[in-house]
Amino acid sequence: xxxxxxxxxxxxxxxxxxxxxxxxxxxxxxxxxxxxxxxxxxxxxxxxxxxxxxxxxxxxxxxxxxxxxxxxxxxxxxxxxxxxxxxxxxxxxxxxxxxxxxxxxxxxxxxxxxxxxxxxxxxxxxxxxxxxxxxxxxxxxxxxxxxxxxxxxxxxxxxxxxxxxxxxxxxxxxxxxxxxxxxxxxxxxxxxxxxxxxxxxx
Amino acid sequence: xxxxxxxxxxxxxxxxxxxxxxxxxxxxxxxxxxxxxxxxxxxxxxxxxxxxxxxxxxxxxxxxxxxxxxxxxxxxxxxxxxxxxxxxxxxxxxxxxxxxxxxxxxxxxxxxxxxxxxxxxxxxxxxxxxxxxxxxxxxxxxxxxxxxxxxxxxxxxxxxxxxxxxxxxxxxxxxxxxxxxxxxxxxxxxxxxxxxxxxxxx
DNA sequence: CACGAATGTAGCCACTGGAAACAATGATGT
DNA sequence: ACATCATTGTTTCCAGTGGCTACATTCGTG
Numbered sequence: 454x455x456x457x458x459x460x461x462x463x464x465x466x467x468x469x470x471x472x473x474x475x476x477x478x479x480x481x482x483x484x485x486x487x488x489x490x491x492x493x494x495x496x497x498x499x500x501x502x503x504x505x506x507x508x509x510x511x512x513x514x515x516x517x518x519x520x521x522x523x524x525x526x527x528x529x530x531x532x533x534x535x536x537x538x539x540x541x542x543x544x545x546x547x548x549x550x551x552x553x554x555x556x557x558x559x560x561x562x563x564x565x566x567x568x569x570x571x572x573x574x575x576x577x578x579x580x581x582x583x584x585x586x587x588x589x590x591x592x593x594x595x596x597x598x599x600x601x602x603x604x605x606x607x608x609x610x611x612x613x614x615x616x617x618x619x620x621x622x623x624x625x626x627x628x629x630x631x632x633x634x635x636x637x638x639x640x641x642x643x644x645x646x647x648x649x650x651x652x653x654x655x
Numbered sequence: 656x657x658x659x660x661x662x663x664x665x666x667x668x669x670x671x672x673x674x675x676x677x678x679x680x681x682x683x684x685x686x687x688x689x690x691x692x693x694x695x696x697x698x699x700x701x702x703x704x705x706x707x708x709x710x711x712x713x714x715x716x717x718x719x720x721x722x723x724x725x726x727x728x729x730x731x732x733x734x735x736x737x738x739x740x741x742x743x744x745x746x747x748x749x750x751x752x753x754x755x756x757x758x759x760x761x762x763x764x765x766x767x768x769x770x771x772x773x774x775x776x777x778x779x780x781x782x783x784x785x786x787x788x789x790x791x792x793x794x795x796x797x798x799x800x801x802x803x804x805x806x807x808x809x810x811x812x813x814x815x816x817x818x819x820x821x822x823x824x825x826x827x828x829x830x831x832x833x834x835x836x837x838x839x840x841x842x843x844x845x846x847x848x849x850x851x852x853x854x855x856x857x
Numbered sequence: 858c859a860c861g862a863a864t865g866t867a868g869c870c871a872c873t874g875g876a877a878a879c880a881a882t883g884a885t886g887t
Numbered sequence: 888a889c890a891t892c893a894t895t896g897t898t899t900c901c902a903g904t905g906g907c908t909a910c911a912t913t914c915g916t917g
Contacts, residue, residue, distance in 0.1 A: 462882085468895080468896085486688055489872085489873070489874090490873080490874065490875095491872080491873065491874080492873095499896070499897090500896060500897045500898075501873095501874090501897090502875090502876085502896075502897065502898080502899095503895075503896050503897075505874095505875080505876085505896095506894075506895055506896070507895090510874090510875085511873095511874065511875090567825075567829055568829070570829070570831075571829060571830040571831070609840075609843070612823075612826065612832065612840070613819065613823075613840065613843060613844055613847060615822065615826070616818075616819050616820075616821075616822030616823040616825070616826055616840075616844070617815060617818050617819040617822055618818075618822065619818075619821075619822035619825055619826070620817065620818030620819055620820065620821035620822035620823075620825070621814075621815075621818040621822075623769075623818070623821055623822070623825065624814065624817070624818055624821070627769055627770070627772070627773060628773040629772075629773070630814065638811075638814070638815065638818075641811070641815060642815055642818070644851075645815060645847070645848070645851030645852060646847070646851070648850065648851045649846075649847030649848070649850045649851035650847060664913085670864080670865085691903085691904065691905090692904080692905065692906095693903080693904065693905080694903095694904095701865070701866090702865060702866045702867075703866090703867095703904095703905090704865075704866065704867080704868095704906090704907090704908095705864075705865050705866075707865095707905095707906080707907090708863075708864055708865070709864090712905090712906085713904095713905065713906090
């Protein structure tokens with residue numbers, strides 16, 4: 454027997470990506486804690502054990518979501534830098550804003566990405582993260598070469614800005630800052646960073 | 656029958672605080688997600704339903720932990736300000752460092768505190784949070800009055816620093832920054848903030 | 858000292874993630 | 888063409904969790 458009424462055939466055909474799509478929606482709507490494998494299976498109309506063929510584990514599914522998130526973040530940064538003005542401050546601002554937008558539009562995902570990044574054994578995730586963040590560190594170095602930022606360990610300089618942006622998005626996501634203020638705060642943060650981290654006047 | 660061998664009497668006597676203590680340990684060791692009411696009960700040697708008499712809900716227990724956390728954070732800030740030097744930059748630095756230490760030494764607790772703060776219905780938590788953070792906002796205003804910080808909405812000025820510190824502690828907690836670098840980064844962040852947010856030279 | 862309020866216990870339910878045994882389908886080699 | 892094997896889904900079970908209700912014990916107080 455194959456098709457009973459309008460039922461799905463025995464094989465779903467694209468279960469893996471169907472699960473990933475549904476999972477990302479659940480992640481967005483209910484957060485990572487509340488994401489339920491069985492619920493996903495129900496939603497897709499498949500038995501609760503079917504996802505196991507594609508994700509060994511709940512954590513494996515979350516890791517896959519995190520990896521996909523880093524790829525999307527990398528794309529967002531790439532796009533923003535490709536479209537950006539040539540002046541360094543503008544380029545920095547655009548890249549930072551792109552990150553901040555991603556972070557606020559994908560709050561739960563980003564949280565997942567952060568917690569997954571340094572879990573032992575998930576080698577693909579740090580690679581994907583590196584690919585995304587490498588662009589920003591390269592941008593910092595560009596700023597140093599152009600004389601807009603003081604010299605010194607680029608990571609030490611940049612990490613402060615990264616922390617600031619990460620903090621701002623956390624506050625927005627937590628409701629402590631209205632989302633409408635995001636762009637303004639990012640602009641302020643970048644300006645303060647550029648003032649605070651510029652080379653001493655000659 | 657009362658005492659069978661070395662058993663605990665029927666009433667524990669201090670179950671509520673025993674639960675809170677055990678819960679904070681579990682929170683520290685396994686994170687909020689993995690904190691299990693039944694596990695706490697087992698650990699304490701009490702039936703799995705006993706905690707219900709003191710905390711209606713898993714969330715109620717977590718809320719109680721969060722509230723206690725804000726009280727302890729407030730104490731830490733108070734202490735650091737009481738012991739601080741008189742100069743504004745030193746005072747700001749000490750308070751910020753006290754917060755950062757609390758945040759890194761109680762990572763899971765702080766996360767819980769942040770997520771609990773803006774949940775509807777938990778009125779005592781925002782109050783406790785306000786009591787703790789009010790000190791820092793007062794300190795910012797003090798800086799403005801002393802001429803060390805530009806004027807304008809104190810919240811807009813201060814939130815950038817708060818975000819930066821929050822970001823730094825998140826990075827430390829996430830393993831992206833070695834804990835040994837915390838003090839140095841906090842110092843850098845405060846310096847950059849003071850340079851970036853000082854009034855324009857006359 | 859009796860009786861109601863607190864506090865703890867036992868047992869049930871629904872749900873979850875995980876694992877094993879089984880069934881249907883798809884792919885491959887001859 | 889077709890037998891065979893790997894893939895993908897299903898069923899069924901288990902242990903663990905949070906929450907609920909009915910019951911037991913103890914404490915306080917009139």
